[in-house]
Amino acid sequence: MEKQPFERPFIKKLHSGMPGKFGMKMDFDPITEIDGINVKDLIGEYGSPVFILSEKTIRKTLNTAKRAFTTRYPKVRFSWSYKTNYLDAVCNIYHQEGSWAEVVSGFEYDKALSNGVDGKYIIFNGPDKSAEYLEKAIQKNSLIHIDHFDEMYMLNELSDKLNKKPKVAIRVNMDTGIYPKWDRFGFNYENGEAWDAINRIMIGKKLDLVGLHTHIGTFLLAANPYKIAAGKLADLAVNIENKYNHNIKYIDMGGGFASRNTLKGAFLPGTDTVPDFDDYAEAITSGLINSQIKPDNLPLLILETGRALIDDAGYLLGTVLANKRLADGRRSTILDIGINLLFTSFWYEHIITPAQPFSHHTEETAIYGPLCMNIDVLRENVDFPLLKKNDHVVIKRIGAYNMTQWLQFITLRPRIVLIDEKGKSHLIRKNETLEVFKSLEKTPEYLNNFKL
Numbered sequence: 001m002e003k004q005p006f007e008r009p010f011i012k013k014l015h016s017g018m019p020g021k022f023g024m025k026m027d028f029d030p031i032t033e034i035d036g037i038n039v040k041d042l043i044g045e046y047g048s049p050v051f052i053l054s055e056k057t058i059r060k061t062l063n064t065a066k067r068a069f070t071t072r073y074p075k076v077r078f079s080w081s082y083k084t085n086y087l088d089a090v091c092n093i094y095h096q097e098g099s100w101a102e103v104v105s106g107f108e109y110d111k112a113l114s115n116g117v118d119g120k121y122i123i124f125n126g127p128d129k130s131a132e133y134l135e136k137a138i139q140k141n142s143l144i145h146i147d148h149f150d151e152m153y154m155l156n157e158l159s160d161k162l163n164k165k166p167k168v169a170i171r172v173n174m175d176t177g178i179y180p181k182w183d184r185f186g187f188n189y190e191n192g193e194a195w196d197a198i199n200r201i202m203i204g205k206k207l208d209l210v211g212l213h214t215h216i217g218t219f220l221l222a223a224n225p226y227k228i229a230a231g232k233l234a235d236l237a238v239n240i241e242n243k244y245n246h247n248i249k250y251i252d253m254g255g256g257f258a259s260r261n262t263l264k265g266a267f268l269p270g271t272d273t274v275p276d277f278d279d280y281a282e283a284i285t286s287g288l289i290n291s292q293i294k295p296d297n298l299p300l301l302i303l304e305t306g307r308a309l310i311d312d313a314g315y316l317l318g319t320v321l322a323n324k325r326l327a328d329g330r331r332s333t334i335l336d337i338g339i340n341l342l343f344t345s346f347w348y349e350h351i352i353t354p355a356q357p358f359s360h361h362t363e364e365t366a367i368y369g370p371l372c373m374n375i376d377v378l379r380e381n382v383d384f385p386l387l388k389k390n391d392h393v394v395i396k397r398i399g400a401y402n403m404t405q406w407l408q409f410i411t412l413r414p415r416i417v418l419i420d421e422k423g424k425s426h427l428i429r430k431n432e433t434l435e436v437f438k439s440l441e442k443t444p445e446y447l448n449n450f451k452l
């Protein structure tokens with residue numbers, strides 16, 4: 001073993017990171033490899049920073065989630081939430097595992113089609129569906145989840161124009177005991193609006209009401225709201241059956257399961273506190289099977305789980321640019337990873353782990369990104385070991401939303417790499433270059449010349 005450098009012992013007062021019930025929680029081991037590939041080698045080959053995705057973790061997590069539901073309910077289908085991570089390679093892993101596509105824009109709709117998803121397996125959500133895309137979705141027999149009455153009337157018109165009966169569901173929002181309530185999407189349950197929408201569809205006879213949909217929120221730290229929500233959608237299905245003798249084919253419970261990240265201000269780490277797939281599955285299926293829906297009519301259960309399926313599969317690798325002292329004497333470490341690449345640092349206490357063995361002397365540290373912006377803070381104040389310039393770090397559990405909500409700001413976006421199940425790496429998105437931007441811009445002729 002290599003001789004470790006001597007470090008002078010010292011006594012220090014702890015200021016940050018209050019101990020929880022289980023003492024100080026900190027990952028004390030470096031992350032030196034991901035799925036068998038050395039972190040240094042990954043950075044050597046693909047540069048720093050770089051996003052890494054683990055195919056093994058993606059498939060394993062989906063199968064854990066599937067098992068939780070299929071062992072409790074007869075008919076289950078996952079539908080991949082494109083906005084959570086719409087890299088083609090990622091979407092196709094989910095499609096290979098049998099997941100449909102859940103999209104919320106024309107761009108995402110086209111992406112699913114271009115990945116080879118049959119239109120009838122595309123669920124079209126969201127408040128922004130243009131007439132053009134609704135027409136496309138009708139022609140391709142997609143499942144259109146109506147968000148508001150204006151959309152319903154547009155669909156009625158298109159149904160006449162195309163002489164086709166679009167397959168629709170309505171999105172329902174409701175009180176499930178969680179606050180703030182998400183009532184801006186879909187039709188409200190408690191005030192009767194959802195039932196009103198259903199009656200208009202059934203009496204209008206222009207649309208084929210095949211499903212009921214809800215998406216009650218995101219990062220829900222309790223499972224019980226799902227039981228309430230499933231019960232309310234089941235009641236609507238029963239009322240439709242009773243009044244119209246019409247069978248609802250599926251109930252779509254949306255997404256919203258928490259990943260194992262720790263929210264800012266949380267007392268205990270997310271790994272110890274968030275419900276697991278079994279908890280959510282128990283809640284949802286008990287809401288459905290204990291309803292008045294006749295056993296022969298049990299609808300297909302669709303889940304649009306996003307972040308809980310992919311967060312753990314994503315890593316962001318970076319490098320220390322510098323260390324410096326702040327005016328108050330605190331240490332700060334500057335990384336080449338900014339909030340432009342890590343959008344979720346606004347609400348998660350991301351775990352930043354050194355990628356090489358490190359001293360166990362820690363200090364209160366502010367961890368900054370490279371942007372010339374005061375808001376570029378990855379961690380305000382964290383008990384962190386002393387890393388040197390050019391040391392590497394791994395930020396884990398970042399697979400959800402960062403690769404879609406990232407911002408092109410000040411720096412160019414880096415490469416994204418997938419490690420396959422055999423431990424081989426594949427570039428799945430190239431890094432941006434100046435040429436990419438030049439190719440989109442147009443400068444009027446008279447602005448092409450200047451003299452300084």
Ligand SMILES: *Cc1c(COP(=O)(O)O)cnc(C)c1O
Binds near residue numbers: 218
């Ligand atoms: C974003 C979204 C999802 C995925 O949500 P997660 O919280 O990531 O699980 C599912 N359905 C709809 C309609 C969405 O907008």
